[in-house]
Amino acid sequence: VQFKKCFTGEENASDKNVVTVQKCLRAGGKHNDLENVGFTPRHHTFFEMLGNFSFGGYFKEEAIEFAWSLLIKEFSISKEKLIITVFKEDDLSYAIWKKISGFSDNKIIKISSNDNFWSMGELGPCGPCSEIFFDNGDKINGGMPGTKNQDGNRFVEIWNLVFMEFEKKESGMFKLPGKFVDTGMGLERITAVLAGKTNNYETDLFEFLFKKIEQETNTKFSRDTLIPFRIISDHIKSIIFMMSEGIIPSNEGRGYVLRRIIRR
Numbered sequence: 001v002q003f004k005k006c007f008t009g010e011e012n013a014s015d016k017n018v019v020t021v022q023k024c025l026r027a028g029g030k031h032n033d034l035e036n037v038g039f040t041p042r043h044h045t046f047f048e049m050l051g052n053f054s055f056g057g058y059f060k061e062e063a064i065e066f067a068w069s070l071l072i073k074e075f076s077i078s079k080e081k082l083i084i085t086v087f088k089e090d091d092l093s094y095a096i097w098k099k100i101s102g103f104s105d106n107k108i109i110k111i112s113s114n115d116n117f118w119s120m121g122e123l124g125p126c127g128p129c130s131e132i133f134f135d136n137g138d139k140i141n142g143g144m145p146g147t148k149n150q151d152g153n154r155f156v157e158i159w160n161l162v163f164m165e166f167e168k169k170e171s172g173m174f175k176l177p178g179k180f181v182d183t184g185m186g187l188e189r190i191t192a193v194l195a196g197k198t199n200n201y202e203t204d205l206f207e208f209l210f211k212k213i214e215q216e217t218n219t220k221f222s223r224d225t226l227i228p229f230r231i232i233s234d235h236i237k238s239i240i241f242m243m244s245e246g247i248i249p250s251n252e253g254r255g256y257v258l259r260r261i262i263r264r
Helices: 004-008 059-076 092-103 187-194 207-217 226-244 253-263
Strands: 017-027 046-054 082-087 109-112 115-118 125-133 156-168 171-187
Touching: 004 082, 004 125, 004 156, 046 059, 059 109, 059 125, 059 156, 059 171, 059 253, 082 092, 092 115, 092 125, 092 226, 109 187, 115 187, 115 253, 156 187, 171 187, 207 226, 226 253
Parallel strands: 082 109
Antiparallel strands: 017 046, 046 171, 082 125, 115 125, 125 156, 156 171
């Protein structure tokens, strides 16, 4: 979102290719994960999004090659554990994935819904996207992407490659002045994969907080206290992040979001 004007042509990007580690808060508006926190292995109000962006430097083939190379060659993730989705009308991305991965048709799934057409909101830059899922194995419940059971925990989206080509305006859909790349990979999710865990809260991003909560509350972490421990640890991260940015509790705007999280 911070690069919106670079996509629309209102501003020139300082560099053609950019990488980011972005602090994100989801506790209101279009993306609101507040009520899910603690009850699933992967929802957070605060998380860190790893991204790479290109403003005319490269497009689909290079972005897909970079993603594949990082996951398979650098992170040593087994290709057998990955599933790819593409927007149904994006034949080019499908062909590139076939060439780079060597996957059969049942491992590159064409999705016709908005799950594979990403937009910043009702209006603004948007485009087809390609999502990379990690298979946690058949011991975890959940169906393949695009099926009725896709919201289970077996297949977890770890990276989304968005190909920004269009802009939604009230008068219709228009082409952007160029073809851009916008990708996002959740730090917490990829950390869990690399640690061999099926739950973000079982990684060292949260373990130190669990120990501190035990000390402060004189309460043992157990099956019975699992959900409160997750909620408290997640919300502590959100509170510290917001206050470190100069936000303080109030009755309106961002301050009210902070107040709601503290109260919860």
